[in-house]
Amino acid sequence: MNDPARRIITVGNMPAVEVARLVLRKEFQMGNSKTGMQIIDTALEAVKILEPSVFGDDRGFFLESWNRQAFEKAGLPGHFVQDNHSRSSQGVLRGLHFQVKHPQGKLVRVTRGEVFDVAVDMRRSSPQFGQWVGVSLSESNKRQLWVPEGFAHGFYVVSESADFQYKCTDYYNPEFERSLIWNDPEIGIQWPIVAGTEPMLAPKDAAGLPLAECDEIEDVPPRRLAA
Numbered sequence: 001m002n003d004p005a006r007r008i009i010t011v012g013n014m015p016a017v018e019v020a021r022l023v024l025r026k027e028f029q030m031g032n033s034k035t036g037m038q039i040i041d042t043a044l045e046a047v048k049i050l051e052p053s054v055f056g057d058d059r060g061f062f063l064e065s066w067n068r069q070a071f072e073k074a075g076l077p078g079h080f081v082q083d084n085h086s087r088s089s090q091g092v093l094r095g096l097h098f099q100v101k102h103p104q105g106k107l108v109r110v111t112r113g114e115v116f117d118v119a120v121d122m123r124r125s126s127p128q129f130g131q132w133v134g135v136s137l138s139e140s141n142k143r144q145l146w147v148p149e150g151f152a153h154g155f156y157v158v159s160e161s162a163d164f165q166y167k168c169t170d171y172y173n174p175e176f177e178r179s180l181i182w183n184d185p186e187i188g189i190q191w192p193i194v195a196g197t198e199p200m201l202a203p204k205d206a207a208g209l210p211l212a213e214c215d216e217i218e219d220v221p222p223r224r225l226a227a
Contacts, residue, residue: 037064039074044133047119047151048076050107050144066107066167076146077105080167088115088157088164093191093199095154096180096208098122100215103149105169113162114138115155116192120180122217123150130211132189150217152180156191156199178215179208186211 040049055062072078088094096118098104108117120132137143138159147153155164182189182205193199 037070039076042133042135044119044121044128044131044151046121046148047133048146049135050146052142052144077107077169080107080169082168082171083165084168084172085163085165087112088162089200090157090160091194091197091200093154093156093182093201093205094164095205096120096152096182097154097205098150098152098178098180098217099170099173099176100178100217101176102170102173103217104172105149106147106153106166107144108137108147108153108155108164108166109142109144110137110139111163111165112139113157113159114140115157115159115162115164117145117155118153118189118191119145119147120152120187120189120211121150122152122180122211122214124216126150130187132187134189134191154180154182154205156193158192179205180214181205181208181210184210 038051040051042049052064068078086094115137116134117137118132118134121128121130123129135143135145136158137145137155149169180187182191182199182201191199
């Protein structure tokens with residue numbers, strides 16, 4: 001059981017071993033450098049894990065977290081308009097957020113601490129509508145998750161605190177933001193919440209709606225409907 005895919009990737013109502021069989025690894029070259037990046041497919045067709053090559057010694061480490069030319073070559077977004085950085089305490093659950101207009105694709109990572117990061121397919125035309133995937137992102141594994149437009153996104157902090165950073169393909173628009181309730185039984189997300197505790201939620205997230213009552217996302221770019 002040393003395969004990291006078996007330990008960190010889960011999909012609603014599917015045993016981890018079954019999910020692991022769906023994970024495929026592909027390597028591509030980042031630009032013209034020798035810095036590599038693995039793209040790992042998840043059981044949600046359009047959601048990707050990105051695992052960088054990390055070069056380190058006694059002084060520290062170096063990695064290339066984003067390269068427009070290489071990302072576009074791999075079919076990932078090459079254009080972002082906004083970078084965000086949040087810090088959250090242990091037990092905080094943020095999400096699940098999406099925008100019904102001007103949906104945001106997000107490239108997310110953790111630079112301090114660890115979170116359990118979740119994406120839910122909100123595209124009603126998708127055969128995977130309502131399905132979810134969860135991935136551990138941490139400062140130690142240095143992985144990123146690509147969450148396309150048309151997906152709800154959220155995370156739960158499992159470390160003492162966590163710094164969460166992400167790039168967005170469109171601007172944040174509070175008028176169009178919605179919250180999918182974190183514990184909708186129809187979706188069945190298996191959050192790693194300590195037994196006997198409740199996650200700390202923002203008021204808007206505590207008032208989130210179940211999947212069946214959520215507004216439809218109106219204008220997912222066609223280029224993101226497929227993987």
